Each structure stands twice: as structure tokens, then as C-alpha cells.
Amino acid sequence: MPKDPPYPFHLCQPDVEKSCGACCGLYNLHDHSRATLEGFLQERASLFFALGRDPDLSLYRRSLAPPTPANPKLSEAIYNCEFLGFLDREKKRVGCLLHPSLHQGVNLREYSFYGPDLCAGHFCPSFTHLTKLEQEAVLTVLDDWYLYGLVITDIDLVKEFFRHVQDRLGESLHVERLVDSEAREALRAFFRLKEFWKFASTENRLGKYDFSHSEYQIARIEYEKNWKIKPPRFAKILLSLSSAFKTQEDILEAEYLIEEKIKNFTEAYLSASPLF
Incomplete structure (x- = not known):
């Protein structure tokens, strides 16, 4: 690690509890x-x-x-x-x-x-594409190498989650509130979907990328072609979770699960002790 890293956090080896490879x-x-x-x-x-x-x-x-x-x-x-x-x-x-x-x-x-x-x-790319706030939030709540590496490199997952949260809050997130155990656990529960997502494809996928061809490419979920529906509001999150759906009911359930995680975090965050 250089003495004066050009970024606010060294995401590769941030602390003694976790790292990314x-x-x-x-x-x-x-x-x-x-x-x-x-x-x-x-x-x-x-x-x-x-x-x-x-x-x-x-x-x-x-x-x-x-x-x-x-x-x-x-x-x-x-x-x-x-x-x-x-x-x-x-x-x-x-x-x-x-x-x-x-x-x-x-x-x-x-x-x-x-x-x-x-x-x-x-x-x-996470060093430049994730904001300081987004990086710090991930660093604050995750403490194991496996999940940390999956999440910190999934730019769309992190940015989309905080976009939805901040739209509901009507303000920017204050990372200091994540010292609250319930808020921290609620955010961690969302990130755990990267490891335990029930709709994750088992076929040559890592996040939003499809490795079925000689060169990897961004996967596609054919909502309009297969089910005659528009892409859902959580489309980027669903893609980052390597989702593969068989029925429209699967999509509705997936949306519900994401909504539940966002709602739980927002409520826990708002219930956390005020900053001042």
C-alpha cells in the first residue's frame, strides 16, 4: 500500500477484518x-x-x-x-x-x-465510480472477505441501493448513523443477497455479467419479450444479483424481497440516534 494513497480508502486491504482479491x-x-x-x-x-x-x-x-x-x-x-x-x-x-x-x-x-x-x-473501477459515502458505508457494515469482495466490486448494486434509499429519505445518507446496530444489520442483510439470492442463475454468471461466450458481456433479462412487461424499478439490482426468472410471479416476489430490504434499512436508519 502506498504511503499516500490517491483515494480516501484502500479498498483492497482496508483493515484487519477483511480484504478483496x-x-x-x-x-x-x-x-x-x-x-x-x-x-x-x-x-x-x-x-x-x-x-x-x-x-x-x-x-x-x-x-x-x-x-x-x-x-x-x-x-x-x-x-x-x-x-x-x-x-x-x-x-x-x-x-x-x-x-x-x-x-x-x-x-x-x-x-x-x-x-x-x-x-x-x-x-x-470501484475506487473511482463509488462515492466516498458509498465506499465508507460498505466498509462500515461488512467484515468478511467473501461478501466484502462481492459487494465492493459490484458498483451497480451499491449505487442503486443507496439511490433508492436516499430518494426515500429526501437527503444524503449520513454514514455516522450506521454505528446503530439495527441500521448496520439491515444494510448487511441487503448485501447478503449477493450470497443467498434465491433467484440467482447457476449458469456462467457473476453479478450482471454473462460468461457464456468467448468474451463476457452484460446479461439480459428479457422482460418485454418473455412476459410483456417493462423492466421493473429494481432492474439494475436484479441484474447485479445474477437473477434468472422463470415466471412473472418470480419477478414480483423478487421485487417484494428487494423492497422489504430497502424498507427495513430506511426504517432502521431513521430510528437511529440523531447525529446531534
Whole structure:
């Protein structure tokens, strides 16, 4: 991390409770469930740290389990870095096993696919597309690597949720109110839909992107073609949740579930202790 980061928060490694490895290909697998990712992150960390202070990186690479055909990459154009693993015994943070902070200042990232300059200098679109308020809200309520990475990189999900909330409030959100436990939990409950959405497609999807073709593209939900209806008010949120609907009743239920989460958060936020 640079001494003077050009953005208000370092979204990759924001604190000791969580981190994000999406740019390193963390979620670039057909099965990117928590259990699957936790398994290979732990395997990599165990293998790497067992090699001691001067790791033999060629031995490390040879020791890794080969990719399984049963769980292919979503996109061949995105590199899945083999040096992404858990950084701590508590399995709270994912990150680069070659980072100089783990090796007494020695930068081993020259052995990575992208090299040290790109790894150190890359900032994902969330740094610039999410406002300071939106970033801080996500950082305040999420405290686990898996959900944090899914949410902080889903720009549409975050921006659309807060747009609907602030339209109802008639004012900008005050992040300070998220110290209230009920407001914080209500926001966390919405974000958990990224992991537990009942209408999520199981076919080559990650958020709003469809990986069914050689190059990924934004998925389409054919509301007018399939059900003769206009896209619903929560269309961007539904797309970010990788939704796939079979019936119009499914769409109505999905809208109800989103509305419930927004309503619950708005009520909890308004009930929180005043700022002054």
C-alpha cells in the first residue's frame, strides 16, 4: 500500500477484518461459492508458508493442486493468480502471498504473472465510480472477505441501493448513523443477497455479467419479450444479483424481497440516534 494513497480508502486491504482479491481472479470460477474459495485459499496459504522465509516458488507451483475440469474459469481472459491466499491464521484477509509486507520488505511480486508495478499500481473501477459515502458505508457494515469482495466490486448494486434509499429519505445518507446496530444489520442483510439470492442463475454468471461466450458481456433479462412487461424499478439490482426468472410471479416476489430490504434499512436508519 502506498504511503499516500490517491483515494480516501484502500479498498483492497482496508483493515484487519477483511480484504478483496477480485482483481486477482478470486471469483473467476464457475463455482465461486464461499466453501470452494475458502478451500483453495487455505491450501495455497498452507503450502506457501510451509516453505519458510525463503520460499522455493517453483516447488510451490508444482505442489499446487491442478485446476479441476469440473470447475472451469468463467473467463479465460482473466488470470487467476496462484499466489492469492489467506494472509492470516484467522482466515479473515485474502491477498498476495508475494507482497513485501510478508517478506521483510522483499518484493517477490516480480515472480507473479502481472509483475510488481501493475500489482501495486492497479486500482479497480470501484475506487473511482463509488462515492466516498458509498465506499465508507460498505466498509462500515461488512467484515468478511467473501461478501466484502462481492459487494465492493459490484458498483451497480451499491449505487442503486443507496439511490433508492436516499430518494426515500429526501437527503444524503449520513454514514455516522450506521454505528446503530439495527441500521448496520439491515444494510448487511441487503448485501447478503449477493450470497443467498434465491433467484440467482447457476449458469456462467457473476453479478450482471454473462460468461457464456468467448468474451463476457452484460446479461439480459428479457422482460418485454418473455412476459410483456417493462423492466421493473429494481432492474439494475436484479441484474447485479445474477437473477434468472422463470415466471412473472418470480419477478414480483423478487421485487417484494428487494423492497422489504430497502424498507427495513430506511426504517432502521431513521430510528437511529440523531447525529446531534
